[in-house]
Amino acid sequence: MAMHTINLTVNGSRESLVVPSNMTLMRMLRETLALTGTKNGCSAGECGACTVLFNGEPVNSCMVLAVECDEAEIVTVEGLAHDQQLDPLQDAIIQAGGVQCGFCTPGILISARALLNRNPNPSEEEIKEALVGNLCRCTGYVRIIKSIQEAARMAAAAS
Amino acid sequence: MVTIPHPTLPEFDYIRPKTLAEASYFLAEHGPEARAFSGGTDVFVRMRDGALPPKFLVDVKNLDGMRDLRFDPLSGLIIGAAVSMNAVISAPEVQAHYPLLAEACRSVASYQLRTRATIAGNICNASPAGDSIGACLALDASLCIHGTAGARRETLAGFFLGPGKTRLQPGDIVTAVCLPPPPPGCAGVYLKLGRNRLSDLSIVGLAALGSPNSDCPSGYRFRIVLASVAPVPLVAGRAEAYLAEHPATPDAFRQAAQLAYEECAPIDDVRSSARYRKLMVRNLTESALSQVWQALHP
């Protein structure tokens, strides 16, 4: 199987990697870079636990080949906080009690970050629509939705 | 038999051709061993399931024109084959002139999947459940195809031969989906019934489009295309013909819905019984037609 050299940015850090054709972005993050915040829940693009930002847009990283990431910019859950300063979404989901087992949380935070980036003031229905690709079995979603509304409110108040 | 999916993608070689000609040549040369992909959302899943074991995956999304999205009032809309569904949904040209297409795309899976999923991919995979296909058929789409003999254009009507089967020949690459200018004064709706409210595959999907049309005795032309109720996306031709003949009234819509009910041929599967699908074709058709009618006469 052919190997490919790729150059990319992950959470602001430049990486040069050699990856096999069939390696997914998810496996590259988890295995090659040991960024295990991105979770493997189904490997089939259904559960959303592996969601990351690819050039600013959320993708299921199990449905992207590592080799496709040449010159791409990837942000994972590990890249949301800066200098120990949490992303407002991270603060809000803690405050709202939107974390239980935590396995879906990284993917949810990435989907929510992408949503607020494209729509800083989403309606409840828009939030639900943005989250249908992120399955959560613990929380019943209620507090997650509240936390996104709260983060949006905080951002609006701060600007 | 039990499907036993692989834990991860089986081995293959990733190929990134530089030109369309190179891509077509490679695909033609390797036949069933090679497969073109753009977003991969369907191809990867089928490879993992073991349903598709290509030796080569040919990445066509960076080739010339594949990411273009252009609208011209005279010639219509060209959507490059690698334009993501999210890009289609948010394109001002699509929202202004083809809201039906945006609505249909928006019903597909999840936002993060639509970052990668494309309309052309939906069409090439030829799933009877493809939600964007119905809207394309209702809007009289055609396909730009690049093959070993160069570029050509084919209408979407007649493109599908069966589940997963199309008229594409070895070496063919769909480069764009082309929509003519929408019928003047048209209004459309995409109704989708899944098991849960959003993100599911269609039990029934229905694209309906209506427009004033002096060629039709009724004064209106309606297009009705159904997903998940036949081996291929199904144009409800008898229902359409009925509405071309008969003035649009609640009774006519009910009658057209009955015809759609009769002409669809769904199967029983894990998602739904054929019987329920047929009944839902009837109910959704009637509901879609009255919604379209209301939109035509606000």
Added chain:
Amino acid sequence: MPHKSTKEKLSPVGESMPRIDAREKVTGAAQYADDIQFGNRLLHARIVRSPHPHARIIHVDASKALALPGVKAVVTGKDFPGYIGLYLKDRHIFCRDRVRYVGDPVAGVAAVTDEIAERAARLIEVEYELLEPVLDPEYGASHGAPLLHPDLEQYTVASFIMPKPRTNISNHFKIRKGDVTSAWKECKAVIERRYHIPHIQHVPIEPHVAIARVEQTGEITLWDSSQSPFAQRDLIAETLGISQSEMRVIAPLVGGGFGSKAGVSMESLAVAIATKVKGYAVKLLLTREEEFYTAFVRQGLVAYFKLGCDADGHLLAMENTFYWDGGAYTEYGVNITRAAGYSCTGPYEVPNIHTDSYCVYTNHPVGGPMRGFGMPELHAGLEQCIDELAEQIGMDAVEFRRRNCLKGGSSLPTGGKMHPTGLTECLEKTAEAIGWGHKSPPSAPNKRRGKGLALMWKAPAMPGNAGSSAWIELAEDGKLTLGVGCQDIGQGAFTVAAQMAAAAFGIPYESVRLATPVDTRYSPYEWQTVASRITWSTGNAIIQAAHDARDQVLDLISQAWGENREDLDIVNGTVISYKSEREMPVKDFAVKGLPKPDGKGWIGGPIIGRGNFMPTDVTGLDPETGQGDHAVVHFTTGAQAFDLEVDLDTGRVEILKAVASFDVGKAINPDLTRAQMEGGLIQGISSALFERLQLKDGRVANPSFVDYRIATAADLPRSMQSIIVEVPQDDGPWGARGIGEHSMVPTIPAIANAIYDAIGIRFDGPPFTAEKIYLAMLEAGIVHGPA
């Protein structure tokens, strides 16, 4: 942060403290089992599984797999003769002579990559001789059904499980109380119903994963996603014939459990393979598809109910028969059968009872514990029967429940008396919040609207001697490290444990750390994180450990200051004397002690408190009558109600409002308590509307998220209300009892009752899919067929 006044005694118990593990979980730092990096000594395992529901293994040929470069080992059942199981040892690690369900493990492969392991697994050839399968529990329980476990009578079994030799019945639990035959004659109304509750899957978002390494010395380490590290140590060691101390289980955070990661299941496969490749770590990660058909499923149930009441609506008798579809192995499921047996009346006082609860072997996926442990399945039918009986005698369903539901002192089905309970309060608050008795109009002409309510009860189902323990250690900075063996599976156990330790010792919540991950080598023993027992059971052990440490501190200070212990207290991490008003922060002596008052030498030393808890008063039940003094430790009770609409065009249900009330005794953390109520409610809604493992000839036809739909963010009720009721549990920490499972117990019948209120139709079981409802409405003439 300025120090709080030491005079102001603050207790974190009863406060909604933020989760102790939230920050690591939102930053991606939290480590789950699959996140542990093992470097180049990691092998990947794959399992060869039976494609048949029932067959004899004739021959296994692994030669092609072994010839594949990169393959390090292939194992089969020949290598592991021992039996394994929690309550009934009826399973081998790998099948030896026959396979009993589609997915039964026949062989295992370890290879240097995932891809090679997968290819090797596909190269292993297994020859089978097909046997007639049992695909229905009632048939399975009948004479003449093929015997799936001819050796049943030789299996090791817990004392309270009653297998019937030479049948497929692996447990038969009975209640014989009063005289039902005479009671029927006294009844004004009697109804008889049959319900079928389908198999469902837990669907934690984290699939099962286990990594095992066996050292050259034979010592075993297992890292896994586990609710039961200690039970796994015990059972796997016993099966492999090693001592428990040679087996170490390290269990990091669990990405959702719901019961599926309790007991032992796929973990033993990873360990077994690892014994053949000593020195390597062997990882087995289930694919999502395997998760659906090889992890524990919630057992199917066929339930017959007969119940009657007098003209005043007093329940006089019940006759219930349950056939549990236990699947291929019922090592854990046998106790679900028992739990449903002793809870058979639901939360009602019934003087005459005749109940048979059968656990039946079938060639279906292996049944096991799932959130509610038999109670959602049992209540699904029973709570509809209650509504129907009330309707038959023309009584309001809430009034009917008010008359019959258990109060403190009510007689229980197994004999003995109910402890104080807030069930009536739950009923009334729920009814009020849903607007019971007020008919609301539907939102559109093509909708029908209805309300429904259901009650529930559930006890922790566990052996009478299931133990917990805890330790507490103080560090130089005065902070407290709490060792527990329970797991945080998302429910918030670690947070609540820290709150209880802080309150019992006298230190701020923020000063408590948990000694995690749970590691059977260092962590104190815990039976299992199941049964909603942790807050209660581990909580009692934590209090004892905190008090032990506290006693050491107060002894030391009373000696050092020459004061009476009774005048001393620990408040917010500082020892104070109410008499002399002296104060000293714990950090000043926590590790290094204090000088003696005369300055000659030292007193004190590192402080470690220890505590344990085990219920002591649970008694056995008579095998013929099911009667005894104290069948279980306690019951959590509660109610849910729904206001919903049915769409006449599609049959789809939309939930407008959901209300839940539970008597938790004391909410140690009210926000986490409500979070359990909400999460369980949504899981319950999902099981009521969407979920069913579609079993066809023993095969799961929908083993993926594509076709096994669970509720998404778009499927929520428009509004939800959670009400906490607190009638203290006398032996609970601060009066607390569990709430983890209960929140999905009454959901199915409450929704069913609301659907009935809307359209006048009842179904023989969930899920109440749009299709099922629409076709029933068609049948009933509510909607019309084709012209």
